[in-house]
Amino acid sequence: MYTSVRLKKWVLAAAAALALGCAAGGLLKGAGAVEAAAPAREGTPLPVIMYHGLLRDEALQGDYVISPEILESDMAYLQEQGYTALHIQDLLDYVDGKAGLPEKPVLLTFDDGYYNNYLYAYPLAQKYQMKLVVAPIGYYTDQYSETKDEHAPYSHITWDQMAEMQESGLVEFQNHTYNLHGSGGQRLGTKKLAGESSEAYAALLSEDLMRMQKKMEDHLGRAPSCFVYPFGAVSETEPEIIRSLGFRCTLTCESRINYITRDAECLYGLGRWRRPPGTPSGEFFQEILGGA
Numbered sequence: 042m043y044t045s046v047r048l049k050k051w052v053l054a055a056a057a058a059l060a061l062g063c064a065a066g067g068l069l070k071g072a073g074a075v076e077a078a079a080p081a082r083e084g085t086p087l088p089v090i091m092y093h094g095l096l097r098d099e100a101l102q103g104d105y106v107i108s109p110e111i112l113e114s115d116m117a118y119l120q121e122q123g124y125t126a127l128h129i130q131d132l133l134d135y136v137d138g139k140a141g142l143p144e145k146p147v148l149l150t151f152d153d154g155y156y157n158n159y160l161y162a163y164p165l166a167q168k169y170q171m172k173l174v175v176a177p178i179g180y181y182t183d184q185y186s187e188t189k190d191e192h193a194p195y196s197h198i199t200w201d202q203m204a205e206m207q208e209s210g211l212v213e214f215q216n217h218t219y220n221l222h223g224s225g226g227q228r229l230g231t232k233k234l235a236g237e238s239s240e241a242y243a244a245l246l247s248e249d250l251m252r253m254q255k256k257m258e259d260h261l262g263r264a265p266s267c268f269v270y271p272f273g274a275v276s277e278t279e280p281e282i283i284r285s286l287g288f289r290c291t292l293t294c295e296s297r298i299n300y301i302t303r304d305a306e307c308l309y310g311l312g313r314w315r316r317p318p319g320t321p322s323g324e325f326f327q328e329i330l331g332g333a
């Protein structure tokens with residue numbers, strides 16, 4: 042009883058201090074006082090870049106397709122600036138206390154698993170010895186593994202191509218659903234439908250995501266540790282379900298820098314920056330990294 046009262050008092054005092062802190066900050070700003078530099082964020086800044094397709098044909102480039110030359114220029118720029126591209130596993134090793142972090146880490150992520158990633162990004166990863174994180178959609182990988190149809194603009198990577206990429210040690214694969222990547226129908230990605238029961242929703246997510254985990258385990262010998270939200274669409278109850286399925290990391294589409302600490306919690310809800318076409322590498326990265 043005594044403890045609980047003391048605890049309550051402490052919580053109230055802490056809340057009051059916090060409220061006061063905000064108010065004081067507001068007053069200072071209002072009075073035109075010189076603002077103290079913001080306290081440094083704890084942890085190592087980690088920018089995560091989000092790519093999708095890569096095509097040489099300019100007519101096919103857009104928000105989700107850039108030229109392989111831009112990717113190459115990004116890699117050259119990052120290397121020149123002393124950045125080291127990591128895998129999610131490197132982040133897990135860090136939070137688990139098994140390894141350190143390089144001074145300037147970065148993640149280069151590719152959503153949807155297009156065949157053109159194998160065609161263009163994989164050779165560049167080899168040339169620059171930079172690690173990539175690719176999140177394929179299982180349903181399409183199954184399809185193209187059957188047809189072996191290799192068309193840069195629309196084909197997806199096959200299980201064999203993924204195995205080859207993984208074997209190099211340069212490419213890591215993560216979960217982007219087996220087949221919950223729709224945007225034209227009722228459901229956007231893995232979002233909960235209005236009126237859908239919590240049980241039905243949890244069962245649907247579990248069935249699809251674990252199906253993909255199993256496929257990856259069967260074909261690549263390892264199950265992903267990270268879930269990449271399709272379209273960055275996240276329902277309120279979704280993060281808890283994803284955690285309960287054993288994922289230790291999630292990637293969103295919110296444009297912000299992450300701060301990596303030894304606390305494993307920091308790997309949930311990582312922000313990412315979409316790489317637009319056309320912007321020179323220096324300009325793109327300065328804008329992002331300036332805020333780190």
Ligand SMILES: [Zn+2]
Pocket residue numbers: 152153217222271272
């Ligand atoms: Zn996607």
